[in-house]
Amino acid sequence: MATVRDVAERAGVSIATVSFVLNGTKPVTPATRDRVEAAMAELGYHRNVLARALASRRTRILALAHPTLEQRFGSTTTDFVTSAARAARARGYHLVLWPVDTDGDEIRELLSQGLVDGVVLMEVLLEDARVEALTGSGTPFALIGRTADPAGLIHVDIDFEQSMAIALDHLQELGHREIALVSAGHALPEYGPKVRSAAAYRRLCGERGLRPLLLECEASVVGGRSLVPRLEGRTAVVVMNEFACFGLLSELASRGVAVPGDVSIVSFTSPDMAGIADPPLTIMRSPGATLGALGVDALIDRLEDPELMPPPQLLPCTLELGGSTARAESSTPA
Amino acid sequence: MATVRDVAERAGVSIATVSFVLNGTKPVTPATRDRVEAAMAELGYHRNVLARALASRRTRILALAHPTLEQRFGSTTTDFVTSAARAARARGYHLVLWPVDTDGDEIRELLSQGLVDGVVLMEVLLEDARVEALTGSGTPFALIGRTADPAGLIHVDIDFEQSMAIALDHLQELGHREIALVSAGHALPEYGPKVRSAAAYRRLCGERGLRPLLLECEASVVGGRSLVPRLEGRTAVVVMNEFACFGLLSELASRGVAVPGDVSIVSFTSPDMAGIADPPLTIMRSPGATLGALGVDALIDRLEDPELMPPPQLLPCTLELGGSTARAESSTPA
DNA sequence: ATGAAAGCGCTAACAT
């Protein structure tokens, strides 16, 4: 591997000059710049990122901290991770994977190694020990999700208010006025998406004169089945529990309740899941890939200008029409 | 951040001695070792992995190279990645994400930065330009999957021979003798899992006196539906196309063909998918998490002893019984 | 068993 020394020698300049053209740190005569660049090309020179990191005291490595016990998010998670890594690369950074427990200990341990300049934290909880560990460390970080009070923290998240409004808009435009919300009876008592969606749902129902009905069930097919007797004649259901959705669907079918004829369903899930349901689901699709890139970009912006406080970015899920929603006129609800 | 210098000073020894206790590189008197360790504890010392990497010429960072365009593997991929990262951590390594194109250019580019000691390559193709890039680079690597001729390459993969045998065993024990295999009509013409499974299926059919029927279809619900007219009276189907499986199921249902009453189905897919099918599927479950850890361990073994050539590890999928397979006696096939 | 000192390959003052 060629080093700056080799390049400098071949170009007949000092290693400092090589460094200047490499980083654009100081002005260099076009003529010598050319000589240096030619030398680099001839030698196949690539700078050693490690040495650079040590000398510049910036590693240009970011960590992607995520829970060990994966919520089974499927393709959304994959999209998110890939786009985060690509976004980092586009700005000259690398992304290391840090599976970490929810207490902040592993985070602290890993931070102390000095490998990373910043951390992207996934699956943020309303109260989150990892966030405290990060705050205490002084290492810049970006949250994917939000704590209960995210003021002053760099974060990007789904806009649950707006997402819920879009889902309700769609159903109301179809004439539905009796709309239930189903969420997961989470092991995590205070799961942000659930809490925020429920709050948005309640508020919107209030504003729009709708009667709220909020149901919870286990995140499984069996859980979904158990919902049917509790639907109280609703003609539409918004489901934030992708596995339960299949149980709901199958139980409705077996009771002769037609979807979307009698009951309309909007599910917060991925297109993959939507496609294998019968009927194919109308979904609210998570902006996973976009969030990954935005989170990384916000963090790097901050890293490169510590004065900066990148504003929170809240993106709604997008409505993708499937075959599980229809006009309410003829509904004969469950 | 405390440095070796600080520790050495506090312990009243030289920095070399600190390094010796840190790495166990040379014998140190219990007494001085204690003093050094006390000093480290008091100062909250953690060694800087970057400086260590630069000095030792080993970064202890591994890359996980994976295709940008994710095959939508869902939870299997997530498990794989998480377990690979954990395995690396357990041995004092970090894992960086490298989304790369299938030509080897990005790989070469990234390798030249000198950030990583080795690469774990996912989604290996039978002919794979990335493998050539790696071979040419001299950087040690491990394959998850196999090229057409993987001799001499460190690799771990699913044992498709054995997996297929297990699936057929199960169906034959239930009395089935007319068993079809469904695979994906892949964009990639030479996708290892498909080719190897098909070969195993043909060979096993030959050995066991079964008539092979190999069908392909698009990886979608629509693709799955198109299979039914082509089943030629088979009483059992092995499906290696997880999305098509749902189309198959629904088309059979709408034609009044009962699963598992008339046709049994074994699907190579994840438990998540199995759970939302109706009936819940009997599956062959991929050993994703195990492969992730094995791949990383094999690579690190090699890194730490270049003499070593870790043997290939081929693991079968595991049969998990669901409700989509039953005895053949009363079958009235499609 | 311990220490002194020379780098690892680069960046970034500080000179010129």
Added chain:
DNA sequence: ATGTTAGCGCTTTCAT
């Protein structure tokens, strides 16, 4: 505009 040089924090000979 370019060069000199002192580190970044650690590992690792080579002495003692």
